[in-house]
Amino acid sequence: MTRKIMRAAMAAALLAGAALAQQVLINCGGATFPYPMYSKWFDVYHKKVPALAFNYASIGSSGGIKQVTEGTVDFGASDGPMTDEQMRQFREKRGSNVLHFPTVLGADVPTYNVPGVTGQLNFTGEALVGIFFGKITKWNDPELVKANPGVKLPANNILVVHRSEGSGTTYVWVDYLAKISPEWKQKVGVAGSVNWPVGVGGKGNEGVSGQIKQTPNSIGYVELIYAVQNKMSYGKVKNSAGEFVQADLASVTAAAEKASKTMPDDFRVSITNAEGKGVYPISSFTWLLIPEKIADATKRKAITDFLKWMLTDGQNETEALDYAKLPKPVVDKEMKAIAKIQ
Amino acid sequence: MAASTTSAVKARPSGRAQSFQQRLRAGDDLAYAVTLAAAITILAITALLVYELYVHSTLSRHKFGWSFLVTRTWDPVAEQFGALPFIYGTVVTSVIALLLGIPLGVGAAIFLAELAPPKISSGLTFLIELLAAVPSVIFGLLGVFVLIPILHKLEDPIRSALGWTPLFQGPFYGVSMLSAGVVLSLMIIPFIISISREVILAVPNDQREAALALGATRWESTWDVVVPYAYKGITGSIFLSLARALGETMAVTMVIGNDPKINTSLFAPGYSIAAIIANEFAEAPGEMYTSALIELGLVLFALTIIINGAARLLVAGTSSKGGT
Numbered sequence: 001m002t003r004k005i006m007r008a009a010m011a012a013a014l015l016a017g018a019a020l021a022q023q024v025l026i027n028c029g030g031a032t033f034p035y036p037m038y039s040k041w042f043d044v045y046h047k048k049v050p051a052l053a054f055n056y057a058s059i060g061s062s063g064g065i066k067q068v069t070e071g072t073v074d075f076g077a078s079d080g081p082m083t084d085e086q087m088r089q090f091r092e093k094r095g096s097n098v099l100h101f102p103t104v105l106g107a108d109v110p111t112y113n114v115p116g117v118t119g120q121l122n123f124t125g126e127a128l129v130g131i132f133f134g135k136i137t138k139w140n141d142p143e144l145v146k147a148n149p150g151v152k153l154p155a156n157n158i159l160v161v162h163r164s165e166g167s168g169t170t171y172v173w174v175d176y177l178a179k180i181s182p183e184w185k186q187k188v189g190v191a192g193s194v195n196w197p198v199g200v201g202g203k204g205n206e207g208v209s210g211q212i213k214q215t216p217n218s219i220g221y222v223e224l225i226y227a228v229q230n231k232m233s234y235g236k237v238k239n240s241a242g243e244f245v246q247a248d249l250a251s252v253t254a255a256a257e258k259a260s261k262t263m264p265d266d267f268r269v270s271i272t273n274a275e276g277k278g279v280y281p282i283s284s285f286t287w288l289l290i291p292e293k294i295a296d297a298t299k300r301k302a303i304t305d306f307l308k309w310m311l312t313d314g315q316n317e318t319e320a321l322d323y324a325k326l327p328k329p330v331v332d333k334e335m336k337a338i339a340k341i342q
Numbered sequence: 343m344a345a346s347t348t349s350a351v352k353a354r355p356s357g358r359a360q361s362f363q364q365r366l367r368a369g370d371d372l373a374y375a376v377t378l379a380a381a382i383t384i385l386a387i388t389a390l391l392v393y394e395l396y397v398h399s400t401l402s403r404h405k406f407g408w409s410f411l412v413t414r415t416w417d418p419v420a421e422q423f424g425a426l427p428f429i430y431g432t433v434v435t436s437v438i439a440l441l442l443g444i445p446l447g448v449g450a451a452i453f454l455a456e457l458a459p460p461k462i463s464s465g466l467t468f469l470i471e472l473l474a475a476v477p478s479v480i481f482g483l484l485g486v487f488v489l490i491p492i493l494h495k496l497e498d499p500i501r502s503a504l505g506w507t508p509l510f511q512g513p514f515y516g517v518s519m520l521s522a523g524v525v526l527s528l529m530i531i532p533f534i535i536s537i538s539r540e541v542i543l544a545v546p547n548d549q550r551e552a553a554l555a556l557g558a559t560r561w562e563s564t565w566d567v568v569v570p571y572a573y574k575g576i577t578g579s580i581f582l583s584l585a586r587a588l589g590e591t592m593a594v595t596m597v598i599g600n601d602p603k604i605n606t607s608l609f610a611p612g613y614s615i616a617a618i619i620a621n622e623f624a625e626a627p628g629e630m631y632t633s634a635l636i637e638l639g640l641v642l643f644a645l646t647i648i649i650n651g652a653a654r655l656l657v658a659g660t661s662s663k664g665g666t
Contacts, residue, residue, distance in 0.1 A: 060625045159515050193621075195418065201600025
């Protein structure tokens with residue numbers, strides 16, 4: 001009896017060993033913002049296709065770009081698209097192109113602590129630029145009063161709180177400010193960390209929100225998902241159609257939908273300040289960075305199959321985790337682009 | 343153990359093996375070799391560190407030259423980098439930490455070693471040594487959630503007492519160089535106490551007895567005899583804590599405000615070298631940016647050497663004057 005069990009156990013172990021030997025491991029890494037989504041997807045997909053496992057290192061967008069360029073990961077992930085210079089470096093090192101595939105959408109929201117104000121504040125793009133430039137210094141500035149009729153704003157000095165470390169959240173925020181103000185674009189620019197004209201830096205979404213909670217009259221920005229999951233109140237932002245829109249899954253997806261009409265073939269597009277009604281203006285894609293040429297046929301098939309699943313069934317998993325899903329036109333365009341992976 | 347070695351020697355009594363084993367048994371050569379290797383390893387690691395920092399900061403060193411040290415701009419977008427605000431913030435917070443930490447730390451050490459009843463002393467010392475093992479992120483959280491609210495309450499008294507100096511001007515948002523200095527002082531005090539206490543305890547008893555026999559009071563024997571005797575060890579503990587203050591990262595970045603500007607007011611936010619490296623290194627695109635951050639590491643290394651060297655010279659100067 002014991003012998004039989006032993007034999008069965010040995011056989012099972014051998015089989016498991018054989019299965020392990022055939023398992024394909026895909027190494028990938030990059031952006032931290034979509035990490036909860038990706039790990040959920042990788043987990044669900046691994047259950048569906050047990051022979052395939054993903055190992056995602058959540059090291060930040062710059063890290064994702066660096067590692068995919070060096071070829072130390074099978075694909076990277078980033079909250080900001082690669083620049084032309086980074087694309088050129090990739091071609092130089094790897095001898096082929098890199099493709100961008102949008103996966104989900106995120107958004108930045110303004111969050112604040114103004115004594116006496118309990119409701120939701122409205123912000124115009126000009127007001128946000130003015131505040132972050134240090135030109136609007138008081139809460140009762142006409143620009144803010146005009147946007148918030150009926151709200152009694154105090155005559156207190158505004159404290160700006162921004163992220164202290166380089167981050168995709170900052171990239172999206174300053175990208176929006178630069179679209180509103182040519183002066184911002186020229187003097188401060190767009191990057192994951194910039195030379196802030198005013199304000200103090202908090203580390204991470206939690207650092208920024210903690211600082212704001214503790215400091216009366218402060219304002220900062222956090223990731224929409226962070227604000228939703230921590231039940232923080234945040235402001236509405238005026239879009240280019242003149243409406244004050246609250247960031248939520250629908251208004252963020254709407255921004256991508258409106259932008260998809262002018263979507264370039266390489267998907268490297270900023271959708272901040274998108275045109276159209278109902279869109280939230282500080283929204284952004286997050287991308288997977290996939291080499292155009294994948295030499296290993298097994299890995300190539302695994303990655304393309306995963307992409308197809310992510311764009312179809314995978315998209316149904318997003319809203320449970322508070323990520324806004326891709327609009328249909330973008331999904332269709334990406335499905336076609338998968339064929340480029342050789 | 344000794345017996346087995348002897349038998350091994352007996353088993354092979356001839357030639358080189360014997361002399362080697364005898365030397366081994368004597369232990370001197372072996373100990374020399376092992377400790378030398380340890381010392382060389384440490385030196386080699388330090389040298390390698392400097393070398394790596396130097397090599398990887400080439401781009402930035404070539405572009406900015408010595409002006410890197412005196413430039414105030416830190417603009418990752420335009421790739422214009424200067425270290426001055428960070429050097430300033432690092433030095434200022436460390437100085438605040440020492441100003442608060444030395445009197446408290448040395449005072450507590452004197453109490454624990456000389457004046458407190460032994461039972462209380464050993465209990466308290468145990469707690470203080472635990473404090474030295476607390477991770478710095480905990481000190482940072484303590485700073486954010488406990489210390490800063492306390493400083494907010496103290497803001498008005500501080501202003502009314504010292505508001506006329508340029509050091510306490512302008513708005514106070516909580517995160518500031520002052521907060522960072524106070525958190526740092528809390529972090530270095532356990533080091534000062536722990537080491538200074540050991541040093542004071544190591545002062546031979548006949549020193550105390552001699553002083554008391556000459557008619558000194560307990561305090562006179564402590565202050566005039568024991569503390570001067572332990573002077574070198576106490577300053578050693580201060581150097582060690584200074585090094586910790588200069589290089590502290592996590593706790594500082596949580597309370598300093600991370601704003602690369604130079605303000606005379608301690609109420610204003612600032613930035614330290616270690617904090618900006620920790621904040622920006624992971625997400626620094628571009629070789630020039632990374633290179634500038636690595637050069638900051640080199641600057642911190644040099645700064646630590648210069649400040650420690652200067653402090654040592656200062657101590658050497660005063661102790662030779664005040665000696666005996």
